[in-house]
Amino acid sequence: MPLTPLFAAVDVGGTKIAGALVDGAGRLRHRLQLPTPAREPGPAVLAVVHKVLDQLAGTPDWAAVTAVGIGSAGPVDLADGTVSPVNIPGWRGFPLVAEVAAHPAVAGLPVRLAGDGVAMAAAEHWQGAARGAANALCLVVSTGVGAGLVLDGAVRPGPSGNAGHLGHITVDLDGEPCPCGSRGCLEGLASGTAIARRALAEGWRPPGEDATARAVAASAAVGDPVALASFDRAAQALAAGIAATAALVDLHRVVVGGGVATAGEVLFAPLARHLDRYAALSYVRGLDVRRAELGTDAGLIGAAALCR
Numbered sequence: 001m002p003l004t005p006l007f008a009a010v011d012v013g014g015t016k017i018a019g020a021l022v023d024g025a026g027r028l029r030h031r032l033q034l035p036t037p038a039r040e041p042g043p044a045v046l047a048v049v050h051k052v053l054d055q056l057a058g059t060p061d062w063a064a065v066t067a068v069g070i071g072s073a074g075p076v077d078l079a080d081g082t083v084s085p086v087n088i089p090g091w092r093g094f095p096l097v098a099e100v101a102a103h104p105a106v107a108g109l110p111v112r113l114a115g116d117g118v119a120m121a122a123a124e125h126w127q128g129a130a131r132g133a134a135n136a137l138c139l140v141v142s143t144g145v146g147a148g149l150v151l152d153g154a155v156r157p158g159p160s161g162n163a164g165h166l167g168h169i170t171v172d173l174d175g176e177p178c179p180c181g182s183r184g185c186l187e188g189l190a191s192g193t194a195i196a197r198r199a200l201a202e203g204w205r206p207p208g209e210d211a212t213a214r215a216v217a218a219s220a221a222v223g224d225p226v227a228l229a230s231f232d233r234a235a236q237a238l239a240a241g242i243a244a245t246a247a248l249v250d251l252h253r254v255v256v257g258g259g260v261a262t263a264g265e266v267l268f269a270p271l272a273r274h275l276d277r278y279a280a281l282s283y284v285r286g287l288d289v290r291r292a293e294l295g296t297d298a299g300l301i302g303a304a305a306l307c308r
């Protein structure tokens with residue numbers, strides 16, 4: 001009996017490196033993840049990627065693998081096959097595609113790369129909340145803010161692979177300097193890190209040990225005004241970025257995922273309110289904002305989607 005083709009998927013983030021084999025319907029097999037030694041030199045991080053590949057290659061299903069897809073924290077450079085994840089300092093211009101292609105089990109297979117925002121968009125377009133949309137913006141709001149674009153029916157990574165990187169557009173003209181070199185970036189206002197930092201600065205006190213955006217969300221859900229204000233400010237920044245994108249490229253479907261989106265109405269209610277103000281032109285009014293459906297597996301499913 002002929003084998004059903006599978007894709008090998010690897011998702012490289014600042015906290016974990018995950019891998020799986022993915023079938024033609026987006027279902028995962030042999031999923032595993034290992035912690036990213038993000039503060040260690042580049043070769044130590046690569047060793048974890050190879051360990052993930054070793055484990056996948058050790059399964060009988062590996063014989064059916066026809067391509068390897070990699071989603072990586074960015075920025076990425078598709079032309080060179082390199083990655084320079086902000087939160088993995090040991091990798092700058094790191095030749096990830098060549099290093100994965102050099103793994104003995106991968107030799108000869110095509111290797112595809114995308115930034116994590118583009119991978120998430122590819123996943124949601126293939127199997128999630130952007131399915132059926134010819135045009136969509138898909139955002140990941142977590143410790144940072146990433147995004148990817150679907151235009152005219154296809155995911156558009158752009159020449160470098162970073163198209164749609166909404167986290168680093170300026171939404172506050174004279175805002176705070178951003179680590180990227182610009183100022184007033186969306187990420188600096190809307191990320192989980194920003195939500196927690198602002199709430200703490202305004203006098204919010206975490207109920208327990210956890211002082212992250214998740215704890216701010218819990219306080220907001222029971223009416224804490226400082227916590228609510230911090231989410232409102234993040235939602236306002238997101239709305240400005242989403243409305244600008246919709247006006248620019250003429251899209252209607254917006255998918256929001258990532259850890260901060262799990263706050264639910266604490267984020268989505270003010271987001272809808274601010275979008276009413278910012279998305280005002282006739283062709284962007286009433287944007288269809290949906291919650292992402294694929295959760296933490298979006299990176300793996302998206303890496304596989306790149307191989308199709």
Ligand SMILES: [Zn+2]
Nearest residue numbers: 168178180185
């Ligand atoms: Zn920036």
